[in-house]
Amino acid sequence: MKKDEVPQDLSSLGKITKEVCYATDNDGKYVTKLSSGWEVKITALDTAWSDIEKRIAAARQQVLEGKASPLLFFMEYRLMDVAILAGYTGFWKWQVKRHLKPEVFNTLSDNKLQKYAEAFNTKVDDLKTMTVHED
């Protein structure tokens, strides 16, 4: 890539920091140049996020229909899978899977709910009601 061809399409990251790209100058020598983003990768990221939004909406629907506990919603919202959530809470994966059932979730102690709330960076009340603020 030539130095003059380093794209400058403003991305959400570009508002915070420009990124270093390696490109060649007129003599073919490599130099660094700052880029504020590239349309091709902005749309790649948008594609990923629109898929995540769909998954979050589907999870919310499942919770509302009583097919899953609010943990599923927050897992999708926080881009977590069972393994990551188990890591953050200290529960075993099989426990997390059990807690994904609404009937089991409803019997969880405050202590356990608090662990989930911390993992999701939220409060127990918000966890139960699928309320998100931020961020």
Add this chain to the structure above:
Amino acid sequence: MKIDFEHRQAAHCESGVTSNLLWSASGGKITEPLAFGIGAGLFYVYVPFIKINNGPAIAFRTFPGHIFKRTCKSLEIAVVSKKFSSKEKAQIYLDECLVNGHAVGCQVGVYYLPYFPKEYRFHFNAHNLIVYGNDGDNYLVSDPIMEGTNVMDSYQLERVRFAKGALSPKGHIYYPKENKTITDDQIRQAIKGGIKKNVYNMLNIPGSFAGVSGIKNTGLKIKKWRDKLGLEKAGLYLAQMVRMQEEIGTGGGGFRYIYGAFLQQANIYLPENGLCDISRIFTKSGDMWRTAAVHAAGIYKGRLSTQEEFNAMGDYLLEIAAIEKTAFETLKQIKWR
């Protein structure tokens, strides 16, 4: 407590951290491209049976941690590298390092990294930054991919140092043990070693998931994605590939441009070996990866959807595999002068 340390922005986090930690010892000689090349940073791997963020596990760089380790080893620099099971001990150790005047590299997860924009926060745990001081409950952070430095409080830092999931950092902290002078001769030997290792990784790993054969294999797979995955999912897969290839931290063109820069800088230490000519092949390869990314964008934006377009997409990778095969075979055949 603030250590005398100069923040320098880099393209890639680990080679940037490595270069910055070795800056004073090397008198600025170990630039980011040199660290990347000596650490044999260039790679390609696609592991079909693992999913990352519901997409394919594709990487254009070597395994996390290898660049720092290999670079220091090749330059005969002793390193300290520690992981912790206790968050408290990890913080105490970090504080002690700072008191002793060591700026330290830390492996972190980006999901709860406060200065990253939300859109960029995924559960990716192989990010690297340098802590170079503290002030009360705050830590001074030099993240090489950022233009400026940042401040994180102890809770924020602990959270990212103990991020969970694949490649969880477990408080991983690392730094060169002493500020040893690095000689030009050591750099020459290290460059040769780095190239040799990279040639092996790209040409000789058995199976068809890694190196040049991995690129070829992915190209063949992509041609089947339209039928096998359906248009929407195939688009998501391609978008993920483009992100791994071009997103911040790569220097563009799936790290191929950084490697091109490495070969040019290596040429100063080892002239008359044709490294500048080989550098141009990597520039071409990086350009091809970017052309392929533009084509991929056509697919995930829904503008391109026919099987012919998927065939063309796969063919780009086959062509790239051929180019990189030539490049690494030429590197392999160098009789060093």
